[in-house]
Amino acid sequence: MDASAIEAGRSRWQARYDGARKREADFTTLSGDEVAPVYGPRPGDTYEGFERIGWPGEYPFTRGLHATGYRGRTWTIRQFAGFGNAEQTNERYKMILAAGGGGLSVAFDMPTLMGRDSDDPRSLGEVGHCGVAIDSAADMEILFKDIPLGDVTTSMTISGPAVPVFCMYLVAAERQGVDPAVLNGTLQTDIFKEYIAQKEWLFPPEPHLRLIGDLMEHCTRGIPAYKPLSVSGYHIREAGATAAQELAYTLADGFGYVELGLSRGLDVDTFAPGLSFFFDAHLDFFEEIAKFRAARRIWARWMKEVYGAKTDKAQWLRFHTQTAGVSLTAQQPYNNVVRTAVEALSAVLGGTNSLHTNALDETLALPSEQAAEIALRTQQVLMEETGVANVADPLGGSWYVEQLTDRIEADAEKIFEQIRERGTRAVPDGRHPIGPITSGILRGIEDGWFTGEIAESAFRYQQSLEKGDKRVVGVNCHHGSVTGDLEILRVSHEVEREQVRVLGGRKAARDDARVSGALAAMLAAARDGSNMIEPMLEAVRAEATLGEICDVLRDEWGTYTEPVGF
Numbered sequence: 001m002d003a004s005a006i007e008a009g010r011s012r013w014q015a016r017y018d019g020a021r022k023r024e025a026d027f028t029t030l031s032g033d034e035v036a037p038v039y040g041p042r043p044g045d046t047y048e049g050f051e052r053i054g055w056p057g058e059y060p061f062t063r064g065l066h067a068t069g070y071r072g073r074t075w076t077i078r079q080f081a082g083f084g085n086a087e088q089t090n091e092r093y094k095m096i097l098a099a100g101g102g103g104l105s106v107a108f109d110m111p112t113l114m115g116r117d118s119d120d121p122r123s124l125g126e127v128g129h130c131g132v133a134i135d136s137a138a139d140m141e142i143l144f145k146d147i148p149l150g151d152v153t154t155s156m157t158i159s160g161p162a163v164p165v166f167c168m169y170l171v172a173a174e175r176q177g178v179d180p181a182v183l184n185g186t187l188q189t190d191i192f193k194e195y196i197a198q199k200e201w202l203f204p205p206e207p208h209l210r211l212i213g214d215l216m217e218h219c220t221r222g223i224p225a226y227k228p229l230s231v232s233g234y235h236i237r238e239a240g241a242t243a244a245q246e247l248a249y250t251l252a253d254g255f256g257y258v259e260l261g262l263s264r265g266l267d268v269d270t271f272a273p274g275l276s277f278f279f280d281a282h283l284d285f286f287e288e289i290a291k292f293r294a295a296r297r298i299w300a301r302w303m304k305e306v307y308g309a310k311t312d313k314a315q316w317l318r319f320h321t322q323t324a325g326v327s328l329t330a331q332q333p334y335n336n337v338v339r340t341a342v343e344a345l346s347a348v349l350g351g352t353n354s355l356h357t358n359a360l361d362e363t364l365a366l367p368s369e370q371a372a373e374i375a376l377r378t379q380q381v382l383m384e385e386t387g388v389a390n391v392a393d394p395l396g397g398s399w400y401v402e403q404l405t406d407r408i409e410a411d412a413e414k415i416f417e418q419i420r421e422r423g424t425r426a427v428p429d430g431r432h433p434i435g436p437i438t439s440g441i442l443r444g445i446e447d448g449w450f451t452g453e454i455a456e457s458a459f460r461y462q463q464s465l466e467k468g469d470k471r472v473v474g475v476n477c478h479h480g481s482v483t484g485d486l487e488i489l490r491v492s493h494e495v496e497r498e499q500v501r502v503l504g505g506r507k508a509a510r511d512d513a514r515v516s517g518a519l520a521a522m523l524a525a526a527r528d529g530s531n532m533i534e535p536m537l538e539a540v541r542a543e544a545t546l547g548e549i550c551d552v553l554r555d556e557w558g559t560y561t562e563p564v565g566f
């Protein structure tokens, strides 16, 4: 790009920056020197390929979504939490908010994630263990007691039964007197990644996609700020994918949801801002930064050129990041604080919008209160003490980071091509035609291609670890005397007994005819193809349980068994 075009971009950036709100903060170095809000080529310099890098706040958004970077607003500190029953988790949320957490993020227990009630025999031993147990709207009400849902952005990590759980959240808001239309938050809902990596689906892919389409329609029409999808690479990476695979599979899944929205006749500029993303921050510092920057650029380009998005917000890739759980070690667990800090720094230098930092004991159990607090403070140290929030995209223009960004982008494009070539599926039901990327994803799920590719990568990494080419302190080198005398959180089985007792009482107290009538109306909607959200909301208002709702749909749509491969 020639010098005059670069200068024209700088002027556009300056105008945006001048017109934007900035935080009241000291933007100098520790030594007291002023720093500029952004750096770029020196005036008069030319820069080959600068159009791919650009300025923060401008297409292709490689350098961030906002001209001000974190000077306008710092990232959201959003610590994922949940354990035991709704009351215990509500206490933890109040602690997180009081300690400076910027938003909430709900972790559900395994029965809830699988759409089962706490009194289901399959739930035995799991209630309240990896997250909070939610059986009906009454639990959701307790979960957010004294937390005004209209004021706090709330993320809920659930995909298989995302839609009924979302209905419970809406009903909890109604019971707080909050107009659901003002709600802002995120629902994970990403069913593609369940088949690809996390394995928590309820039905075959197509009925799931139908429900997700209903949800997208409902949110687009009535809850404009809400993000009904958090397209997740985290679990794909944690399953062993490389950085480029994580990026490409996740963005391809995102394209699949765009194709779903388009197939419903929704306007891309209206529904695309409701798609958000979720990535892993692993230990290779620069590769991760490059991955985040490439993600924004690829998404913006595809949204504009392939799917016709015209507005900035529809081209923006907004993402949450969690530090890599898989990088934590049981050996010398205090070292995990260091790993997490480095990973979090890569997310921040990559411009994450929201961040969770893992607790040092998470390889052993859910975080203790003390470990959870250290994790939160890790973000606050980065935000308040290090100066990283002073300058937008401080690594932009680094030869290494820019070349890595280009390389990861090129690798991702090759993978998109492989996915597209795999697509053979024609229109499934005649009503909602499936797009070319969605077709490739479904084929890749059904023939085990994604899981096979990830397993290959995981196997290669494990071999390099065992050969000692890749090194992990305390695991295959530097064995030392740092011991693991940690007090870990244990969830009592009493939680399960109590939850089952409370659930029994609730079931006995409700109006059975209202529940069965509402479930029958929901089933009728499932059959006639109309939007299922309103009838599902009615069932939730009647205190139908998650298990009851999901069982009706399991009976109708069947379950799914993945292909086996070696």
Ligand SMILES: C[C@H](C(=O)O)C(=O)SCCNC(=O)CCNC(=O)[C@H](O)C(C)(C)COP(=O)(O)OP(=O)(O)OC[C@H]1O[C@@H](n2cnc3c(N)ncnc32)[C@H](O)[C@@H]1OP(=O)(O)O
Pocket (backbone or CB within 6 Å): 020, 066, 067, 068, 069, 070, 071, 072, 073, 074, 076, 078, 080, 103, 104, 105, 107, 153, 155, 157, 185, 186, 225, 227, 230, 234, 235, 276, 277, 278, 318, 319, 320, 322, 353, 354
């Ligand atoms: C591993 C585990 C498991 O169980 O397996 C999990 O899956 S845990 C999974 C946990 N997942 C999560 O917690 C997902 C979290 N995701 C989210 O919170 C969202 O989807 C998100 C990524 C879009 C972040 O949303 P957010 O509200 O925190 O942050 P945003 O970046 O949207 O910022 C909030 C508002 O401030 C505005 N804003 C931000 N920065 C600036 C700036 N510099 N200048 C001007 N405005 C700005 C944004 O445009 C937005 O307004 P406006 O909206 O008006 O534009």
